[in-house]
Each structure stands twice: as structure tokens, then as C-alpha cells.
Amino acid sequence: RKEVEQDPGPFNVPEGATVAFNCTYSNSASQSFFWYRQDCRKEPKLLMSVYSSGNEDGRFTAQLNRASQYISLLIRDSKLSDSATYLCVVNPFSGAGSYQLTFGKGTKLSVIP
């Protein structure tokens, strides 16, 4: 089983739609979680961190399910500018420790006019 797995997509959704991505991770000891966004031919950028209690940032909601070892990203009211690849990232550590961020291969989202 791969360490971090994502549905590669593409997800093609109309503007205004709600779309959700899931990501599963194999290391049950993973402690910290993130979503990065990568535009075509650009560098990845941090979209949001994912906390145990779940968190929201505008139209974006991230949730963590430790029992099932998955994290999710929900995008409401999709905009054309949301078109990108979304990378799921996990780390066995949340406190001070060695760096072990593992990136998923990403889920591609295309928002259609």
C-alpha cells in the first residue's frame, strides 16, 4: 500500500459546484496533515493545514478521520481559479523531530464555466 494515496482525477465540475477529495495514508502514526495546491507547471503552495477537529478557511473545509486514516478537502462554490492539482501531505510527526513530509501524487480539479 502506498504511503499516501489520492484519486488522480481529473474531477471536472461546473462553476458553483461543491467538490470533495479524499486522501488515505498508510502510517497510522502520522501526526500532521496538509493540503497543498499546485497550478499547472507551477510550484506547490500550502493551501491549508488539517487539524484533528477539522478546520475551515472560506470555501475550503478540511477534515481528518484518524480511525479510517483519511483526510478530506471540501471546496464549496467552485471558482474557475480553483482549477489546479491538490496534493495531500502527511508527516509522522507534529512536534519537533525529523522532517518526513510525504506527498501524494495529487488530484486534478478542473472547474468548467
Next chain:
Amino acid sequence: DAGVIQSPRHEVTEMGQEVTLRCKPISGHDYLFWYRQTMMRGLELLIYFNNNVPIDDSGMPEDRFSAKMPNASFSTLKIQPSEPRDSAVYFCASSLSQSGVWTSYNSPLHFGNGTRLTVT
């Protein structure tokens, strides 16, 4: 503010040639990472430095790859000799620890815009 700067943006070279990729991290950042991204394998960590010292190079694929960080504002990744399977986008990223302690949530990565390497 200047972000992470990588050069060149694109590199096309023939198999067997030496390739040197360059990175200037964000000023003041004390961690520097080299990643490689391919369609097949996604983003893979090659090596990272803390205060210019290599900490973990277990991701470097083989001895043909080497990385240096002679000072806080410059790092290189060298491939010698290059092979077609090295074709990928190579990203450099930097990060700032909090009071000398790196934690995932407090030290996000800032990526450069990458070097697209093609080895023919």
C-alpha cells in the same frame, strides 16, 4: 519579498553530461529541501539541509547525485553523469524553524518555481 529562486528554469542536456541546478532560499530560512517531481512517482524528497548541514540524503537516488550548501543563501544539486531517467522537475524549498525547532505546522515549505530537466 523574494521567494525561493531556482535556476535555470529549463535545462536540456544529453545523456552523460553534468547538470548543475541552483537554489537561493528565502533569506533567513534555516532549512532547505531538494525535491524531484515526476508523473510516475510524484514529489520525492532527495535531500535536506539544516543550517547548511546535510541532515538526510536517503532520498538521493544514486551516487550520480550530489548536493551542497556552501552558505545560507545558496545550494546546488549536481547530476553527473546525467541519464534520461533523471528527466523531471526539480524543486528547491526552504522553511523557517521556530526558535530553532522545525515542526510541520509552524514551518511551512516555500517552493521555488522549479527546474525542468530533460536528458536526451
